[in-house]
Amino acid sequence: MTASQGTGLDIVPFVDLTAQYPAIQGEVDAALRDVFERCDFILGRAVEAFEGAFARFIGVEHAVGVSNGLDALCLSLRGLSIGAGDEVILPANTYIATALAVSAVGARPVLVDCDPSTFEMDVAGIEAAINRRTRAIIPVHLAGQAADMRSVMDVAQRHEVVVIEDAAQAHGTQYEGVPVGGLGAVGCFSFYPGKNLGAYGDGGMITTHDAVLAARLRQLRNYGQQVKYEHVEKGVNARLDSMQAAILNVKLRHLPAWNQAREQHAQAYLDLLDGVGDIRFQSPVANSTHVYHLFMIVSDHRDALQAHLTAAGIQTGIHYPIPIHLQSAYQDLGYGPGDFPHTEYLARRMLSLPMFPELQEHQIKRVTTAIETFFI
Template sequence: MSTTQVPYFVFRDYPAGINQQVEEALLGALRAQQYILGEAVEQFEGEFAKYVQAGMTIGVGNGYDALVVALKAAGIGAGDEVIVPANTFIATVNAVVWVGAIPVLAEPDRHTCNLTAAVAATHITPRTKAIIPVHLYGQACEMTGFLELAEQHHLVLIEDFAQAQGASYKGRPVGSFGRVSATSFYPTKNLGALGDGGAVVTSDPELAAYARMYRNYGQQQKYHNQIIGVNSRLDTLQAAVLRTKLHHLDALNSERQRLAQVYLTALQGIGDLVLPVTAPGCTHVYHIFNICTRQRDALQLYLSAQGIQTAIHYPVPVHLQEAYTWLGYSKGSFPVAEELAATSLSLPLFPGMTEAEQEAVITSIHTFFERHD
């Protein structure tokens, strides 16, 4: 067993001093005593919009709510078809169903694991109203084709960039391509809060106005409700934390990229390992460092025995979930998504990971494949 215990993810003081800055931000927000839609929320919304190069940010309660609000703002509703990747996290599909629309699943690219416009195009019907490219694992989707599809077929492009804050396509940040986009600030995200949080971003003033009303009971003025809305507001304390962390996001992403490059170099050509591939024009901020191997389960057990934690994203694809049998898909409907579900393994990667921790992972993987060749 390895003498170095390696967590899959743990919070470290990286960059040094960030924890103290977060504590000071929390204390400042506490003293201001504006706990709901306080000043920090508005400040963060402006700063994040500038970072993403989108006109407006609307903070909401979590990433799932961000997707629902984005769909509602875009006018997606009963009977509309929305194309989504078959290998996304369940929240993307749940949000489509919640607004009454029908999720139409599409195969991801085998190499990047992202949906492509070429595949999405084959699923467009007269009922298609939107496409949701998911920037999976932290890699930007190739957006040019999606923009062309949206224009050609009059579709709403909605980005899900919950795993990819700070990634870009051809120099432009993800989240800025969609007519409206959604993200999550779940604690382990590249830009993570200390609890739940999310945001809708858009450069469309009408969509932004709707989203602001919808997240707050459908009102612009208290007790005057223009639409039937919900209660999903980014917490002021979380906004204060996110403002602090946003200043360090590029540094945090750079460290993720550095660690990923170590893996990419050290694990090249080992056994049947398939390493992450970054598409031309795209950047990858490695929210998840995902490898594939037909010996996934055995490798995960071996690493666990060495004190190395891993994760699987995601073991059961959407179309094989019990909750989605009504869509009428079956095993074999999406062979690429199913293969990814059966072979994917996520390795430890987080800002502050030590050289000894990463070396333990690499050494253990080498040893495993030496024994199983």
């Protein structure tokens, strides 16, 4: 814990990455030492081992390690031959990376508003947005909860479009008993350090049941080559490095316990904040578990509440203050204020509270007491 400058208060961090390493230091150091002794730093044995372990964890035949979550999405789109002239439907209420991947391959992102209760993409909006140019739907499993995948898959099958799961915030989430990342044509994961399964740098993964697609993805991530110096298509350098893979393989073994801790922390928040002020919560999606990458609350007094918590030494986050359709980078799509009212409503009111496996009971109580005090 550190003291906040000028206040003498101990900080309750939004995410505390330093709290986890001591518990797994021996395992991580041994895994890295193995990589250093072999010196197979690029697509080495550790990458192969982690790909196999992650594929088993998700319940798919193939997992392809890549450099980050954005590249996972980009390569998936390319692997499915989606590009110029195509349209891809995705939620307005998501991080911009989901849209950037579509733009990167030359396709057009088509945004759909969210459900005001679950915060996930509204399936009725998907149906309305489909046309002859639509090639794919990217549902985002927001904050650790699955999208309404049965409805999404039904729409996709009726219109013969593929589903690419953005599971960057949902490592270990299950929908109808099946891990997300194994429901669509591909699943895309980020291992950014703050994720439930986070690297000590950047990393990503693509999961699929399709052997032919997996082979093409492995080719695309490595300069488009099948064997060295034989390039069959124009690929990129988007490989997961061996050191990150070794670390992630260690951490994967601990992920179920860490997710369970997050669920317990979330339940404590739900119990302690029930009926406090105007606080509202993300509603459950039927048949989905929740691994609480984020614990989000909604309040009409969000900005003042955040300032109050900051003054009390409590860090918070906002996801996402400027929706994609209002970002300068996406003015070319032609959307404007009011086009996605539920997304805009949440952008002004959603606040993420501290959430990480090592969060302590007294820290949760301090957060909830401070929120109660605000509404007195």
